[in-house]
Amino acid sequence: MIRIANGQGFWGDWLEAPVRLIEQGPIDYLILDYLAEVTMSILQKQKAADPKLGYARDFPPLMARIAKLQKERNVKVIANAGGVNPVACAEEVRRVAPALKVAIVLGDDVFGRIDDFLGDGLAMRNMDTGAPLITIRDRILSANAYIGAFPLAEALATGADVVIAGRCTDTALALAPMIHRYGWKPDDWNLLAAGTIAGHIVECGAQCTGGNCQVDWQSIPDLANVGYPIIEAEPDGVFSITKHPGTGGRVTVDTIKEQLLYELGDPKNYITPDCTADFTTIHLVDAGPDRVRVTGIQGGPRTESLKLSISYSYGWKAIGTLVYTAPQALEKARAADQIVRRRLLQLGLAFDEIYTEFFGVNACHGPVAVPVDDPPEIQLRIGVRGQEKKPIDRFTRELIPLVLNGPPTATGFGEGRPPVREVVAFWPALIPRDRIQTTVEVVE
Secondary structure, X not given: OEXXXXXXXXXXXXXXXXXXXXXXXXXXXXXXXXXXXXXXXXXXXXXXXXXXXXXXXXXXXXXXXXXXXXXXXXXXEEEOOOOOOHHHHHHHHHHHXXXXXXXXXXXXXXXXXXXXXXXXXXXXXOOOOOOOHHHHHHHEEEXXXXXXXXXXXXXXXXXXXXXXXXXXXXXXXXXXXXXXXXXXXXXXXXXXXXXXXXXXXXXXXXXXXXXXXXXXXXXXXXXXXXXXXXXXXXXXXXXXXXXXXXXXXXOOHHHHXXXXXXXXXXXXXXXXXXXXXXXXXXXXXXXXXXEEEEEXXXXXXXXXXXXXXXXXXXXXXXXXXXXXXXXXXXXXXXXXXHHHHHHHHHOOOOOOEEEEEEEOOEEEEOOEEEEOOOOOEEEEEEEEEEXXXXXXXXXXXXXXXXXXXXXXXXXXXXXXXXXXXXEEEEEEEEEEHXXXXXXXXXXX
16 A cells, blocks of 8 residues: 655645645655646746746755655655656755655646647647637747656656656646556556545645535634545555544545546546546545545546647736725726727727626625625726736726725725736647657656
8 A cells, every 4th residue: 555645736835735745744746737728828938038937946945845755755746846847846856855755747837849739730629619720820828738647657766766758638647656566557547546536635735635525614623733645556556535633624525526526528438648537437436534435436548549638818907896886886896997998999999898886885795795785895897808917907906096086085096096817718739649659767
């Protein structure tokens, strides 16, 4: 049996979680999941501005913090912290923690290969709309293939203390140690499906140990010290989900079920680069305090394609707010909204969308929210979105003047004009599996 703990569910998760997982009890592997689709475009921009960036910058300081204990307890770390620059990430880890042996997995970043793919006749159509990628070619910000667990297992086979990848699947982080330790083969579909589902359960960190839980959430103990999940994986594909004794949170069939439904499409055909998994075959049993045993999982062959995660610019947006106080707070807010809209029209500004919200219209009286005739205050929120940045920027200069030249009692303007932000959209597509080749390198 091996113990695989997940200490990060996203970039920005609790910094103390991975440290406590190593300190508070035995584990064999510590996995850390940093990436989301929008994160890749942010990292690509950072790398374009500075070739030494493009990775999760929280990761190297964490490695420096835990390096000594990690080596003493022989814990292997696997993370997708490499983003779009695993080499730079590994070099920084080696700089701050020189005692650690680091291996990287390359090949997922295809940002520089898009034109080659298009030239070879690969349409890379949007999986939701069917539109060909060429329609947004000039707006692409990042492009990565989701890679699976076998390249990560290959990296573990180098004897590395730390394995750093880019855009692998979240589930691959947990599956890779099982492949490495137990020698599972590419056609061991049921075993791979079991490891995949184990990875799916823990990929969001404490969301399966009581965090963000709807079931009797008020009684969940000590969320301030919530324990993060640990997979206890066996060679036959059976596994348990637990956490360190004495930590907060809760592990029950209910908490596991909630996480199993996360980002789930067809439950009989959960597709990953390594296999397909049938969630309808999962059997869950409460096997003791804070322990759920998972058995019965079946899977099938992997697909001939890999999924591409492509992000692209979708224009610009800005959202501004003002607060109006009683009396007639709602009337004032509505008048202010109309003034802004008339002024934008007079300026000849056009937007793809302009949207207004009035927060505070309803108040709670008993079990349901009911309208209030004269609420004590209303927050006016106006947002605009468009393809050109200049009109959006001009909009940001039309809200604050209302403090003195609009309806009375406006407040809540201390932060000044709202910022203009780029809108990043997601383009999912498929590519033949043989077009993506991964490599493993040890960074000395």
